[in-house]
Amino acid sequence: MKLFENPRQAFLLLGFLVLSAAFYVATYSNNAEFQAENDFTQYQPKTAQSFVESIGVVTHLTYNDYKSNAHFADVYNSLVKPKIRELGVHHVRQNLAHGGAGFVSYLQKLHELSNPPNNYPPIQFSLSATINPTDSTSPMNTCFLPKVKLHLVPGVVPCGNEVGQPVSVSVKLSNIENPNEPDHCFSFVCNYSPSPSNWYKYSLQQNSDWPDDVLGAASNAKSKLLSDPATANIITVAPSFVWLQYHQNETYNGTNLRTYLNPINANISYGNSHPYCGLNSVSTCFANTVQHAVNRYAPKPVFVTETGHSTHEYSETQQAKYLLRILFDFFERGIPRTYIYAFLDEPSAATLKEQNFGLLNEDGREKPAYVWLKNTIALLKDSGSVGLKALSMQISGNGLRHSLLQKSDGSHWLALQYDKSNTTDADATTAATITFASPKNVEYYSPASTAAYKTESSITTLSISVPDKITLLRISDPVALNSGSNSSTTSNSTTNSTTKQSTTKNSGKANDQPNQTGQTETETDSTGFELKDNEIQLTKNLAVSKNLFATILIVALLFVTVVISWLRLRRELHQKKP
Numbered sequence: 001m002k003l004f005e006n007p008r009q010a011f012l013l014l015g016f017l018v019l020s021a022a023f024y025v026a027t028y029s030n031n032a033e034f035q036a037e038n039d040f041t042q043y044q045p046k047t048a049q050s051f052v053e054s055i056g057v058v059t060h061l062t063y064n065d066y067k068s069n070a071h072f073a074d075v076y077n078s079l080v081k082p083k084i085r086e087l088g089v090h091h092v093r094q095n096l097a098h099g100g101a102g103f104v105s106y107l108q109k110l111h112e113l114s115n116p117p118n119n120y121p122p123i124q125f126s127l128s129a130t131i132n133p134t135d136s137t138s139p140m141n142t143c144f145l146p147k148v149k150l151h152l153v154p155g156v157v158p159c160g161n162e163v164g165q166p167v168s169v170s171v172k173l174s175n176i177e178n179p180n181e182p183d184h185c186f187s188f189v190c191n192y193s194p195s196p197s198n199w200y201k202y203s204l205q206q207n208s209d210w211p212d213d214v215l216g217a218a219s220n221a222k223s224k225l226l227s228d229p230a231t232a233n234i235i236t237v238a239p240s241f242v243w244l245q246y247h248q249n250e251t252y253n254g255t256n257l258r259t260y261l262n263p264i265n266a267n268i269s270y271g272n273s274h275p276y277c278g279l280n281s282v283s284t285c286f287a288n289t290v291q292h293a294v295n296r297y298a299p300k301p302v303f304v305t306e307t308g309h310s311t312h313e314y315s316e317t318q319q320a321k322y323l324l325r326i327l328f329d330f331f332e333r334g335i336p337r338t339y340i341y342a343f344l345d346e347p348s349a350a351t352l353k354e355q356n357f358g359l360l361n362e363d364g365r366e367k368p369a370y371v372w373l374k375n376t377i378a379l380l381k382d383s384g385s386v387g388l389k390a391l392s393m394q395i396s397g398n399g400l401r402h403s404l405l406q407k408s409d410g411s412h413w414l415a416l417q418y419d420k421s422n423t424t425d426a427d428a429t430t431a432a433t434i435t436f437a438s439p440k441n442v443e444y445y446s447p448a449s450t451a452a453y454k455t456e457s458s459i460t461t462l463s464i465s466v467p468d469k470i471t472l473l474r475i476s477d478p479v480a481l482n483s484g485s486n487s488s489t490t491s492n493s494t495t496n497s498t499t500k501q502s503t504t505k506n507s508g509k510a511n512d513q514p515n516q517t518g519q520t521e522t523e524t525d526s527t528g529f530e531l532k533d534n535e536i537q538l539t540k541n542l543a544v545s546k547n548l549f550a551t552i553l554i555v556a557l558l559f560v561t562v563v564i565s566w567l568r569l570r571r572e573l574h575q576k577k578p
Contacts, residue, residue: 040392040437045406046331047388048380048413054331055377056091056126056339057084057359058306061109062102065346071363076109079364080344084113085120087359087370088377091174093305093339096127096137099147099160104167107151111169124174126237126305126339127151129221131179131213136160139178139221140213145228148176153230175235176225177305178218178264181274182210184242188350199243200250200257211252214239215263222267238264238272238297240305245292258296270336271297274306277322279314281421282329282401290335301336308341311367312356317425320368321469324376324447325401328415328470332403340373372447372470379450379472384408391475397432400466412475420468427467435461436475445472 060066061076072078084092092113097106113123127148133140136147136159146158151171157163185202187193192202203210218239225231241247247258273293277285293302307326309319323340330338345358359370386408395402399420405413418430439460443452447470456462458478464471 040394040435042390042392043395043404044390045388045404045412047382047386048405048407049382049386051328051331051403051405052088052377052381053090054335054337055089055327055373056093056337057087057089058093058339058342059084059344060342060346061094062097062106063346063348065348065362066344069347069362075344079360081109081112083360083364083366083370084123084343085116087374088121088381090121090123091126091337091339092123092343093126093128093177095180096129096147096176099136099143099157099162101161103157103160103162104165107167107171108169110151110171114170114172122172124172125151126175126177126303127173128177128180128305129217131182131207131210131217133213133216139176139217139224144220145224145231148173148225148234149228149230173234175237175270176221177237177272177303178221178239178268179214181240181242182207182214183244183247188354194243196243196246199246203243211257211260214261218264218267235269236267237270237303237305238268238293240272240274241293242274244273244296245289265297265300268297269300271300271302273302273304275304275326276307277309277326279318279422281399281419282322282325282417283419284421285326286330286333290330290333294334301334304330304335304338306339306341308357310353310356311358312352315425316367316369318423320372320447321423323369324372324470325417325419325468327373328403328417329401329419332401340369368448375450376447376470376472379445380405380407380413382407392437394435395432397430397466399430400432410476414473414475416464416466416471416473418466418468423468427469429465429467432464432466433461434464434473439478441476441478443474445474447472 059080061080066075066080068075094110097103110125114125116122129139129144130137132138135141136143138144143159146155149155150158150167151173154166154168154170157165157167183199183203185192185194185199185206190202190206192198192205194202207213218236222236225234225236247261248256250257252260271293273290275285275289280288290302290304309322311319314322327338327340340359342357342359344360345356345362347355347362349355359367359373361367384407386406387410388406389410391404391412397418399418401417401419403415405415407413414434416432418428420428420430436459439458442456442459442462444454444464445452452474
């Protein structure tokens with residue numbers, strides 16, 4: 001049987017195939033960008049401001065080292081207050097002060113930090129209570145609730161040496177933390193060196209009833225705070241256990257210690273952890289410490305109320321590197337607040353290690369950790385409303401950790417780190433490749449400066465050597481060319497200026513550092529350039545027009561081919577007729 005009864009059937013079939021092919025080409029052409037994005041991972045960002053809000057520092061405003069020393073007669077006013085404000089943090093962890101001499105002035109300090117001049121952020125305080133029921137800072141003490149309330153509502157000092165003195169100021173108080181490290185017998189307090197095998201014995205020698213005291217403190221703190229409308233909204237945080245992962249191996253009053261302490265969960269809103277990472281990778285540190293608290297208090301979130309590196313044990317560069325890596329990594333893993341221990345070196349502390357945890361030296365010198373943290377906060381702080389938008393990209397690199405943030409100007413900020421153990425002053429790096437679904441402008445930042453050390457325009461792939469410290473990439477969409485210009489324009493919201501990108505020097509080295517003057521390898525245009533909505537639409541229309549023109553051209557060529565084939569077929573058939 002013949003496949004076609006006449007040549008017209010063959011022509012119709014061929015025409016149908018041609019039109020189908022043309023339709024496919026047109027559809028593919030107009031949806032190429034959509035299909036390309038589907039080949040990439042959609043990374044969902046968090047707001048940059050939520051990262052800034054996750055950062056806190058630990059202070060000891062009642063300690064003598066925060067009052068006067070060999071360098072400052074008034075450490076608080078000369079150093080602590082201005083440097084905390086300059087740092088830009090919004091959260092401070094502080095011990096709940098005793099009711100002795102200086103309590104009124106202590107409240108005044110907290111008030112000043114809570115209510116700063118307009119160009120500084122207001123600070124919210126987390127107050128750590130004590131465990132001893134006879135102490136006025138213990139939730140089991142009758143003075144506890146009146147003292148906490150006095151932070152929020154003007155009144156009179158309820159107990160202690162200054163009892164009856166008026167207080168007219170108020171403090172921004174976010175949470176009360178239950179007793180600090182009740183299961184730990186410090187070596188410089190007990191002359192012991194606790195270890196996984198002996199910690200419980202030594203903790204009981206320090207306080208044989210600490211498990212009962214912890215339960216009592218948690219229950220009393222919650223019930224007393226809820227009993228007064230002025231304090232009812234204060235968040236309660238779990239005690240900061242040092243040996244949490246080993247609780248399940250011990251017994252108290254004939255009951256498994258972990259089980260015995262489970263009632264704490266009903267009286268807290270957040271868990272607690274005190275990870276001290278040493279030279280471990282941050283991932284290992286989290287798994288060995290914080291993860292146990294996450295499991296213990298699930299589904300409630302966990303605060304890290306202490307973490308840090310003493311510059312007696314580690315170099316200042318090591319401290320700075322680990323500090324930011326911990327902050328970004330813990331944030332990415334869902335920790336809503338991490339407090340750095342501590343703000344200021346304390347030469348009166350019992351050991352050299354304890355004396356040197358500060359971001360600042362006792363003479364006010366800024367350690368690199370302070371500078372890097374201050375710059376990072378300055379780059380990422382944001383006050384606008386953010387419409388979160390996924391970023392389509394692919395990321396590869398061994399030992400690479402990253403966190404994606406977004407600011408209200410639409411820019412994405414990608415924090416990269418090589419999560420290496422045994423970090424030294426010298427940078428160790430891992431090679432990373434990032435590919436975007438559509439061209440992007442990228443600015444590179446080191447935490448040592450708020451100025452970009454490198455810029456690239458309209459790129460889809462970048463290769464970078466990521467060091468064992470934080471590298472920040474500001475990622476934004478390319479903007480239209482200004483009339484008569486051959487360079488693309490990038491708006492940098494951090495510096496409130498517009499940078500017109502030229503060809504980046506040393507473009508093959510994505511981790512190049514700023515030059516000695518701190519200037520980036522760019523040319524600046526002080527006039528700026530703003531892309532209007534109609535210009536954005538014009539750019540899109542041009543892209544669609546190009547696709548449509550290509551489609552029409554293909555269809556026309558195919559049609560001509562079909563017509564020529566049909567004419568040839570008719571001529572051959574005509575010649576075969578008798």
